[in-house]
Amino acid sequence: MGSGKRRLDIETIGDVTVAKFVDKKILDETNIQIIGNQLFGLVEDDGRKKIILDFSNVEYLSSAALGKLITMDKKVKTAGGKLRLCSIRPDIYEVFAITKLNQVFDIKDDQDQALAGI
Amino acid sequence: MSQSQEFDVTLIGDTPAAQELQDRIVSAIEEFGYSSRDVFVMRLAIEEAVVNAIKHGNKRNPAKKVFVRCQVDNEKAWVQIEDEGDGFDLADVPDPTLEENLDKASGRGIKLMESFLTSLEYNDKGNCVTLVKNKE
Numbered sequence: 682m683g684s685g686k687r688r689l690d691i692e693t694i695g696d697v698t699v700a701k702f703v704d705k706k707i708l709d710e711t712n713i714q715i716i717g718n719q720l721f722g723l724v725e726d727d728g729r730k731k732i733i734l735d736f737s738n739v740e741y742l743s744s745a746a747l748g749k750l751i752t753m754d755k756k757v758k759t760a761g762g763k764l765r766l767c768s769i770r771p772d773i774y775e776v777f778a779i780t781k782l783n784q785v786f787d788i789k790d791d792q793d794q795a796l797a798g799i
Numbered sequence: 800m801s802q803s804q805e806f807d808v809t810l811i812g813d814t815p816a817a818q819e820l821q822d823r824i825v826s827a828i829e830e831f832g833y834s835s836r837d838v839f840v841m842r843l844a845i846e847e848a849v850v851n852a853i854k855h856g857n858k859r860n861p862a863k864k865v866f867v868r869c870q871v872d873n874e875k876a877w878v879q880i881e882d883e884g885d886g887f888d889l890a891d892v893p894d895p896t897l898e899e900n901l902d903k904a905s906g907r908g909i910k911l912m913e914s915f916l917t918s919l920e921y922n923d924k925g926n927c928v929t930l931v932k933n934k935e
Contacts, residue, residue: 710850751902772839779911
């Protein structure tokens, strides 16, 4: 897997960036490292402030991926921005609930709800 | 179809081999008609356990191995993962759901395995974990 391969589909809606994960499985460390770098680039390189992460395609997510999301949340907050997560299927939502990260992240049911008022 | 599938795999610290292992176990449990939920749980648990074995157990030493034993039948999937590290005490692992740990970037793998699996057991030394998922 090349590091140049894009792991996020990026769409800009007004001043909001919607980043949709391309992968079904966000499990292995190499892939997660690449995804993390591409996520952080949205804030650190592109200066984007309002970001929605769309999980529609994601069927598997490991604890290492949760770590990247936490770091991403911190980076966005440090930059004075907002991060929302949306379209998380029930199995994956359970991963957030078990770890109580559903209390840390701003999670919405779908993209429309995530876009509202961000 | 046979009444059970059993196989042993030795990993020498590389992720692609861990992916192949996941695929092989998933293929076995699918043959026995396990649910998509069971497949989800086993993929997640194997990933977490193998990463722990390579990263925390073997400290990413490329000379060290991870030994995996699998047995799948119509009732349960059983996977034992042993590393060549010094082991650890489960009681020393901080609870990732405590307020002060919520924003830490790591330490959630065991919590996830405990919650999703039917049982999760470590040997006394802490270098061998047994994962069991009953068929739903």
